[in-house]
Structure formats: C-alpha cells, structure tokens
Amino acid sequence: MTGTNEKVAMQASARQRSHAEVRRVWPRDGRIRVIGTVVIDGRPDDAPVDKSWRLCLTSRERPEVPAPSGVKRLTDRLMRTVNPTSRPTPRRLYFPVVRDGEQFEAVVGVRDLAVWDALPREHWDLHLVATRKGRKLILRVGGHLDDMPGKKQIVKYPEQYQNGIAVLPYFTDGDDLSIRCARRDDAKRSAP
Amino acid sequence: MKLTYLIYNAFGVGGTVRTVFNQANSMVERGHDVEIATMLRYHDEPPFPLDPRVKVTALVDNRSGSYVDWDGYDGSEDTSWHALFPAGLAKNWDSRRRISAMIRFVRSLKDQIVVGTRPTINLIISQFADPSLVRVVQEHAGLSTHKGEWRAAIDAAYVTMDAVVCLTEADRAAYTTAFPDVRVERIPNALHSLNVPRSDLSRPLVVSAGRLDGNKGFDKLIEAFGRVVETHPDWTLRIHGDGPELEALRKAIRARHLYNHVFLMGPTRKLDEELAKGSLFAMSSKSEGFGMVLLEAMNCGLPVVSFNCPVGPRELVADGVDGLLVPELDVDALASGIIRLIEDEQLRRGLSRAALRKAAEYSPDVITTSWELLYEELTAAHQ
Numbered sequence: 001m002t003g004t005n006e007k008v009a010m011q012a013s014a015r016q017r018s019h020a021e022v023r024r025v026w027p028r029d030g031r032i033r034v035i036g037t038v039v040i041d042g043r044p045d046d047a048p049v050d051k052s053w054r055l056c057l058t059s060r061e062r063p064e065v066p067a068p069s070g071v072k073r074l075t076d077r078l079m080r081t082v083n084p085t086s087r088p089t090p091r092r093l094y095f096p097v098v099r100d101g102e103q104f105e106a107v108v109g110v111r112d113l114a115v116w117d118a119l120p121r122e123h124w125d126l127h128l129v130a131t132r133k134g135r136k137l138i139l140r141v142g143g144h145l146d147d148m149p150g151k152k153q154i155v156k157y158p159e160q161y162q163n164g165i166a167v168l169p170y171f172t173d174g175d176d177l178s179i180r181c182a183r184r185d186d187a188k189r190s191a192p
Numbered sequence: 193m194k195l196t197y198l199i200y201n202a203f204g205v206g207g208t209v210r211t212v213f214n215q216a217n218s219m220v221e222r223g224h225d226v227e228i229a230t231m232l233r234y235h236d237e238p239p240f241p242l243d244p245r246v247k248v249t250a251l252v253d254n255r256s257g258s259y260v261d262w263d264g265y266d267g268s269e270d271t272s273w274h275a276l277f278p279a280g281l282a283k284n285w286d287s288r289r290r291i292s293a294m295i296r297f298v299r300s301l302k303d304q305i306v307v308g309t310r311p312t313i314n315l316i317i318s319q320f321a322d323p324s325l326v327r328v329v330q331e332h333a334g335l336s337t338h339k340g341e342w343r344a345a346i347d348a349a350y351v352t353m354d355a356v357v358c359l360t361e362a363d364r365a366a367y368t369t370a371f372p373d374v375r376v377e378r379i380p381n382a383l384h385s386l387n388v389p390r391s392d393l394s395r396p397l398v399v400s401a402g403r404l405d406g407n408k409g410f411d412k413l414i415e416a417f418g419r420v421v422e423t424h425p426d427w428t429l430r431i432h433g434d435g436p437e438l439e440a441l442r443k444a445i446r447a448r449h450l451y452n453h454v455f456l457m458g459p460t461r462k463l464d465e466e467l468a469k470g471s472l473f474a475m476s477s478k479s480e481g482f483g484m485v486l487l488e489a490m491n492c493g494l495p496v497v498s499f500n501c502p503v504g505p506r507e508l509v510a511d512g513v514d515g516l517l518v519p520e521l522d523v524d525a526l527a528s529g530i531i532r533l534i535e536d537e538q539l540r541r542g543l544s545r546a547a548l549r550k551a552a553e554y555s556p557d558v559i560t561t562s563w564e565l566l567y568e569e570l571t572a573a574h575q
Contacts, residue, residue, distance in 0.1 A: 156442050158449075158451070
C-alpha cells in the first residue's frame with residue numbers, strides 16, 4: 001500500500017463509511033468525467049461485484065413513475081406510431097463505470113442531461129451502484145477524505161450548455177457530488 | 193513600565209491589531225502595565241486572544257448603538273484641531289468625534305510610554321502629548337506610501353518623536369534618511385508562538401495565504417501552478433484568504449481547467465494548522481511590507497518559494513538557504529521554483545530545517561526583549 005493510500009485508509013477507517021470518493025471531476029468537451037475510489041467500510045475496495053458497477057443519477061425533483069403495465073406499454077407504443085414523441089425522462093439515469101482496481105471512472109454526457117422534458121431547475125444526485133453476492137451496494141459519490149470540508153464554497157466547476165440547459169456539477173453542503181441543470185437563455189450564461 | 197498602545201480598531205481583524213495584541217500580551221506577561229486604547233469599538237470580544245491583564249479603553253464605544261466617549265464627555269464639539277491636520281480628518285462627524293476623544297485621552301496621559309500605530313494617531317501624539325511622555329511610532333508602512341499632504345504632516349510630526357520603529361531594514365534606511373535626528377529602529381513583527389504544528393513535508397500540497405487582492409499576485413501563482421500540474425498532476429494548491437479578487441481568481445481557475453488542482457479555501461482561523469498540511473509555501477506578492485505569512489509558513493517548517501519583491505521576502509528569506517527567491521512577476525521562474533522543491537525532497541527538507549531556525553529569530557521572546565530594551569533606553573534618555 002502506498003503512503004497516500006495508507007493515509008486515505010487511515011482517514012477513512014476513522015469515519016468507517018462507505019462511499020465513492022471523488023478524486024477528479026472534469027466538466028469539459030460536452031462531458032462530465034468523474035474519477036475516484038470505491039471505499040467500503042472506510043477502506044479502498046477492489047473486490048469483485050456480481051455485475052459491473054454503474055453510476056446512477058437520481059433527480060430530486062422528477063417524480064417516480066411507476067413501471068407501466070403490459071397493456072399500458074402496448075398502448076404507448078401504439079400511440080407513438082401515430083404521434084411520435086419522446087418518452088418522459090425517468091427519475092434515475094444509469095451510466096457505465098470503468099474500474100481499475102479500487103479506482104473508478106464514469107462519464108456523463110451533457111447531452112444526456114439536457115433532456116427534451118428538462119425541468120426549469122433540477123438536481124441530480126450521484127451514486128455508484130452494484131450488487132455483491134446478492135447484496136445491494138449504493139455508494140454516494142462525494143469528497144470526504146481529502147481533509148477539505150466545505151467544498152461547496154471552495155470548488156467551483158464550469159457550466160456546460162446544451163439545448164438551452166446549463167449543466168453544472170457541484171458539491172453539496174455535505175460534500176457530496178451532484179449535478180444541477182437549469183434552463184438558461186444564452187444571454188444569461190455566465191462566463192466560464 | 194507603563195505602556196499605552198493607541199490603535200484605530202482593536203475589534204477588527206487586521207495585521208496591526210494582531211501585532212499589537214501579540215506585543216501587549218508579551219509585555220503584560222513580563223509584568224508591565226499595558227493598556228490598549230482603541231478609537232472605536234463595535235463588538236464585545238476582540239478578534240484575537242488578549243490577556244485579561246491588558247486594559248482595553250474604547251475612546252468611542254458604539255456597542256449600544258449610541259456613541260459613548262471614554263470620559264463621558266458630552267460638551268460641544270472641539271473644532272480647534274481641524275486646521276492642524278490633513279483636511280480629510282475633519283470631514284465626517286464620526287471621524288471628528290473619535291479624534292476629539294483621542295486628543296482628550298492623549299492629553300490625560302502622563303509619565304509613561306505612548307505608542308502610535310497609524311499616521312492619524314501619530315499626528316495627534318505629536319500635537320497633544322504631554323512632554324513627560326515617551327513617544328514611539330510603530331510604522332507598519334514604507335515611507336513611500338505616505339504621499340502629498342500626509343507626507344508633509346508626517347514629516348512635521350515624526351521629528352517630535354522619541355523613536356520611529358519600522359518592520360524592515362529597507363524601511364529603517366528610508367526613515368533614517370528622512371529623519372536623521374530621530375532614533376529609527378527596526379523591530380520586526382513577532383510570531384505569536386514557536387509552538388505550532390509542523391509539516392511532515394509528505395503531502396503533495398502547496399499552500400499560500402493572503403488577502404485576495406491584486407497586490408498578492410495570486411493570478412500569477414495560479415498561472416504558475418498550471419505549469420506545475422503539467423508535470424506533477426498529483427500536486428494541488430490551496431490558497432487561504434478572502435478579498436475582492438475572489439471571483440476573478442475563480443474565473444482564472446475555471447478558464448485554465450485547474451478546478452481539480454487549485455482551491456480558494458476562504459479565510460481561516462486556524463492558519464498554522466492549514467499551513468502545516470502543506471509541503472511547501474508559495475508567495476506571489478508584488479510587494480510586501482513585511483511578509484508575516486511567509487514567516488508563519490517557515491515557522492511551520494515549510495520551505496518557501498517567493499517572488500523577490502520589495503521588501504519583506506528578500507529580508508526574511510536567504511535564497512537557497514532557508515527558501516527560494518525568484519525574479520518578481522516571473523511566472524516561469526515561480527513555476528520552476530515550485531517544481532524544483534517538489535522534485536528535490538532533500539532540498540525541501542534542508543530548507544525546512546533552515547526555515548525553522550530563521551523563524552526562531554522572530555520568537556515572541558526575542559522580539560519582546562528588543563521592545564523592552566528600546567523602551568528602557570528611551571525612558572532613561574527622557575529623564
């Protein structure tokens with residue numbers, strides 16, 4: 001174990017928490033790349049999971065839509081052949097995660113959040129999700145191990161724009177990572 | 193000895209307040225009778241620790257929302273001094289009331305030492321102090337910062353003083369030339385303690401601190417650090433402090449895509465702890481009266497790299513011995529200096545040890561003894 005990892009492990013074991021520790025966030029070129037470390041019970045974790053990890057974005061504002069019944073699905077499909085419209089964006093969006101030992105990397109396209117039915121203002125919370133031996137693992141993505149609390153005021157990422165939507169990753173009051181989407185006229189764009 | 197420090201606002205956060213509090217605490221600890229007289233008071237608690245044996249006198253107390261003078265004066269306004277000082281001082285009512293209160297206070301002092309810490313206060317001392325007082329100017333600014341009618345007023349006032357005390361050798365030389373008949377001394381600011389957290393120099397972290405204004409040159413530091421992360425992407429930079437350039441610096445960080453590497457941390461009340469987290473300290477100021485934070489970083493065992501700006505860093509740092517000095521405003525040189533310290537751990541550790549030795553020269557004990565000796569000599573000469 002390297003010195004840095006040892007420190008991470010020591011700090012984390014004090015907290016004994018499980019989460020996805022953010023190392024880098026790169027909001028540029030129409031994408032948001034999130035790079036970090038999986039931490040289980042306060043320790044960096046590289047144990048296998050049943051299937052691949054996925055990054056789950058959960059909208060705070062978007063209502064939970066119950067799974068449609070078989071009849072409803074058929075009706076919807078029929079209606080779309082007559083009047084083609086997009087499906088409502090679900091409350092949860094999933095993205096693939098690449099693992100390299102305890103490290104993870106996930107990419108969210110700005111286009112994926114600038115959805116046709118975007119709300120005036122919407123907040124997406126980030127989690128890494130997987131199952132291990134049938135047990136669900138849901139890890140909030142956040143920055144807790146770098147001895148730098150209060151990131152909301154310290155770390156300010158640039159906004160990116162797509163289809164009139166400003167997409168901005170940010171840290172919450174509790175140092176977790178979320179993404180804010182807001183409808184924005186071009187004239188109201190802030191400079192990067 | 194009895195000693196009264198006259199300061200503008202003992203209840204506001206600032207370098208002069210911290211310095212005077214450190215001195216007052218040390219002098220009272222050594223058994224002297226110490227008072228701080230502040231021109232204004234808006235809060236109950238001072239911003240830095242102050243020994244309860246230090247008497248605090250608010251010349252105008254505004255805590256209750258109404259103005260209360262130190263002596264309960266409620267008579268008509270004294271306008272007799274208006275023509276004696278630069279015109280701006282008599283412009284507004286608040287300022288006139290505070291100055292009138294200070295004039296009455298200074299007139300009330302006898303047979304002791306009085307220390308002025310600001311040009312306005314020094315003018316009042318010069319005009320109204322009783323002849324029995326030993327008058328000392330603590331000059332926190334370089335002579336060239338006093339301009340126009342203020343410079344003329346200072347020229348007239350300082351020749352009446354028993355001593356002018358500056359922070360740097362450069363200032364001592366300038367004031368000695370300007371006031372050849374006045375005793376001019378250099379006594380630097382003291383560290384508040386040598387007992388502070390020490391860096392173990394292991395973390396890939398560069399630290400800096402200061403007011404976020406144009407003079408501190410943090411835009412240059414951010415630019416330099418952009419070059420550092422090209423070759424050392426594991427290293428980050430934390431800048432502690434607040435100020436008017438905050439948004440401009442945030443924009444510079446975003447424009448250079450340095451948001452994963454450069455962090456504007458805001459103000460902190462635990463500066464020593466934050467400094468000790470770093471493995472080196474960088475200073476990018478265009479000028480520094482003294483460079484207190486550089487000294488505080490050295491006190492935490494940090495090797496430092498600084499622009500060789502006038503005048504503080506070049507007096508505090510011996511280049512290559514206890515830190516690195518690079519040509520002022522030269523971003524490439526600043527980046528190279530930081531990279532050199534990152535890549536050469538042996539150099540980093542050597543400079544760190546030397547920095548600790550340098551910091552010890554500015555211990556409260558050493559500096560307080562300098563003040564004590566000066567006050568004793570001035571008092572003896574006055575009798």
